[in-house]
Amino acid sequence: MPRSYIIDDAMRKRFLLDREALVSAAVLQEEMAKIFAKCWIYVGHSSELKKPNDFVTRKVAGRPVIFNRDARGDIHCFLNTCRHRGAIVCTEREGSRRSFRCVYHGWAYRNDGVLGIVPGAEAYKGEFDTKELGLKAPARFESYRDFWFLNLDAHAPGLQDYLGRARDYIDLVLDQSPSGCMEIVAGTQEYDVAANWKLMVENSVDDYHLPSTHATWLNYMANSGVKIERPSDGRVLPTKGLAVDLGNGHFTTDNINFRGRPVAAWIPIYGEAAKPEMEQIRRELVERLGPERARRVADTNRNLIIFPNLVINDGSSVTVRTFFPDGPAKMHVTAWALGPVEESEAARARRLDAFLTFYGPGGFATPDDVEALELVQQGLANWQDDRWTEMSRGMGREDEQLNSDEHHLRIFWRRWNQMMDAV
Amino acid sequence: MPEVTRAEVEDLLYREAALLDEWRLDEWLALLTEDAAYYVPPNDHPEGDHHNTLFILADDIVRIRERVKRLMSPDCHAEYPHSRTRRLIGNVRILAVEGDLITAAANFICHRYRRYERIREYTGAYRYILKRGDSGLKIRERRVFIDAQELGSLGSLSFIL
Ligand code: FES
Ligand SMILES: [Fe+2]
Numbered sequence: 309m310p311r312s313y314i315i316d317d318a319m320r321k322r323f324l325l326d327r328e329a330l331v332s333a334a335v336l337q338e339e340m341a342k343i344f345a346k347c348w349i350y351v352g353h354s355s356e357l358k359k360p361n362d363f364v365t366r367k368v369a370g371r372p373v374i375f376n377r378d379a380r381g382d383i384h385c386f387l388n389t390c391r392h393r394g395a396i397v398c399t400e401r402e403g404s405r406r407s408f409r410c411v412y413h414g415w416a417y418r419n420d421g422v423l424g425i426v427p428g429a430e431a432y433k434g435e436f437d438t439k440e441l442g443l444k445a446p447a448r449f450e451s452y453r454d455f456w457f458l459n460l461d462a463h464a465p466g467l468q469d470y471l472g473r474a475r476d477y478i479d480l481v482l483d484q485s486p487s488g489c490m491e492i493v494a495g496t497q498e499y500d501v502a503a504n505w506k507l508m509v510e511n512s513v514d515d516y517h518l519p520s521t522h523a524t525w526l527n528y529m530a531n532s533g534v535k536i537e538r539p540s541d542g543r544v545l546p547t548k549g550l551a552v553d554l555g556n557g558h559f560t561t562d563n564i565n566f567r568g569r570p571v572a573a574w575i576p577i578y579g580e581a582a583k584p585e586m587e588q589i590r591r592e593l594v595e596r597l598g599p600e601r602a603r604r605v606a607d608t609n610r611n612l613i614i615f616p617n618l619v620i621n622d623g624s625s626v627t628v629r630t631f632f633p634d635g636p637a638k639m640h641v642t643a644w645a646l647g648p649v650e651e652s653e654a655a656r657a658r659r660l661d662a663f664l665t666f667y668g669p670g671g672f673a674t675p676d677d678v679e680a681l682e683l684v685q686q687g688l689a690n691w692q693d694d695r696w697t698e699m700s701r702g703m704g705r706e707d708e709q710l711n712s713d714e715h716h717l718r719i720f721w722r723r724w725n726q727m728m729d730a731v
Numbered sequence: 732m733p734e735v736t737r738a739e740v741e742d743l744l745y746r747e748a749a750l751l752d753e754w755r756l757d758e759w760l761a762l763l764t765e766d767a768a769y770y771v772p773p774n775d776h777p778e779g780d781h782h783n784t785l786f787i788l789a790d791d792i793v794r795i796r797e798r799v800k801r802l803m804s805p806d807c808h809a810e811y812p813h814s815r816t817r818r819l820i821g822n823v824r825i826l827a828v829e830g831d832l833i834t835a836a837a838n839f840i841c842h843r844y845r846r847y848e849r850i851r852e853y854t855g856a857y858r859y860i861l862k863r864g865d866s867g868l869k870i871r872e873r874r875v876f877i878d879a880q881e882l883g884s885l886g887s888l889s890f891i892l
Contacts, residue, residue: 401775402775493783493784493785494776494779494783494784495775495776495779495784495786496774496785497773497785497787498774499886499887501886502886521808523806524804524806524807525801527800527801527806528797528800528801531797531800532797644785645785653782653783656782656783657781657782660781660783660784660785661789663785664788665794668787669886669887669888669889670771670786670787670788670887670888670889671788672797672798672801674887675810675887675888675889676807676808676889678809678887679808679887679889680808
């Protein structure tokens with residue numbers, strides 16, 4: 309019997325979330341079927357596969373997959389399981405291979421998935437047909453501007469439609485590259501958080517927490533010479549930011565920048581020597597995009613959520629971050645840095661350094677996010693006696709919704725609730 | 732100058748381990764040169780260069796000092812209360828000596844306890860570049876290679892490893 313996990317009361321301007329959604333193993337099981345097996349889930353970026361025959365392996369929505377290029381350079385995604393009796397066929401994390409050979413009985417698959425070798429194939433007398441036994445691909449596998457997603461539901465709408473208006477913001481991020489192409493930089497950050505995966509969705513866009521959770525980061529910025537205005541006009545943040553609904557459960561923050569951006573917003577941490585190149589980067593933006601769009605690229609920042617679990621943080625640097633549940637109270641996070649393909653060595657180094665000022669397990673901010681989420685999860689052990697999470701902030705605000713409101717969190721939870729109810 | 736001995740290197744590393752375990756971070760800073768750096772490369776590219784590879788952590792001396800400030804603040808939520816750490820250092824080797832610079836390696840096990848009885852354990856190797864001066868050996872670079880295939884199970888690297 310379908311049930312609702314939210315109380316969404318427009319009249320009373322109250323939004324409450326049933327904490328069971330964050331602690332229950334049964335909910336997680338349902339999520340795997342109703343969300344992770346129905347939505348477009350991020351797999352990887354074309355730039356991770358530079359040459360024909362390159363591959364990486366990873367787990368996507370709990371499924372081990374191979375993300376690779378075949379000998380012709382076409383990109384594929386295969387379920388990393390042998391069609392014979394199920395073993396993982398590619399055991400390496402990354403590399404270059406023309407074929408994947410299962411170690412168990414030696415079936416070997418070409419990197420376009422075709423089953424090439426079956427030792428002792430003459431023993432099969434019946435309907436056995438190697439043509440039907442190529443590596444299985446997920447039901448759907450599509451890309452938007454080099455971001456590849458899979459969908460386990462053959463009847464899902466196409467990726468373009470699914471992304472909808474979120475594409476405008478992906479485009480805006482990619483506009484920082486003169487050619488419109490950005491690449492994943494070498495080096496993966498991985499960390500576990502002892503918290504429900506949905507808390508990371510909330511945290512990735514919740515700017516309300518910044519002054520409290522990230523006080524030491526703000527301090528670091530101030531010590532390094534970044535001018536941080538005192539919030540005014542009833543705001544909790546130094547500059548104004550919005551929360552924007554992009555449809556289909558996607559949403560983003562859209563903020564006036566105060567923190568420095570490798571794409572042409574200099575702060576003292578970058579060093580005096582960086583100034584001429586950063587001015588050049590900005591001139592290129594203005595020439596290519598016009599002053600208005602250039603300002604959007606360089607002087608605003610955003611944290612974009614593609615429902616359910618892809619985050620693109622275009623802030624102190626650009627992060628591509630995805631995370632999967634490993635039990636109701638644990639998630640595994642993977643994060644990469646994204647940079648323009650034509651970036652100079654100096655600009656790339658600056659981008660990576662800027663990344664580490666804030667993001668990642670050793671950054672000046674992320675560890676405190678992790679701490680906050682883990683504290684939430686620990687507190688939720690009381691869920692049966694303190695059942696409802698309060699998420700009404702900004703509700704009923706007449707004009708724009710702020711990044712420090714909870715409008716965008718409600719967008720997520722409404723969508724999530726709807727998908728969980730769907731039979 | 733007489734040759735540097737392993738015992739001298741060990742003394743420095745043991746002293747550093749004690750200062751870090753006891754959170755005497757200002758005294759720890761005094762073990763570093765004015766141009767010191769601290770790196771933790773990502774596990775999938777341990778030999779990468781932080782100029783073109785995303786590290787877990789890549790601090791110059793300015794950021795090391797800022798990190799210490801952060802770590803000593805009660806607003807550093809990930810380390811307030813502080814983790815209790817206990818590190819064991821062994822297999823210390825001098826790898827190379829060039830002028831006043833000494834490259835040394837060591838293995839470590841670091842146990843970490845935090846409130847609510849969480850226990851985490853880090854194993855790996857240190858690689859140091861030490862500099863010899865009038866006041867003895869100082870640390871010019873410390874690089875931490877974590878053995879775990881993925882940092883995943885280890886969570887944040889919020890303290891100084
Ligand atoms: S399970 Fe792969 S060849 Fe038998
Ligand atoms: Fe945060």
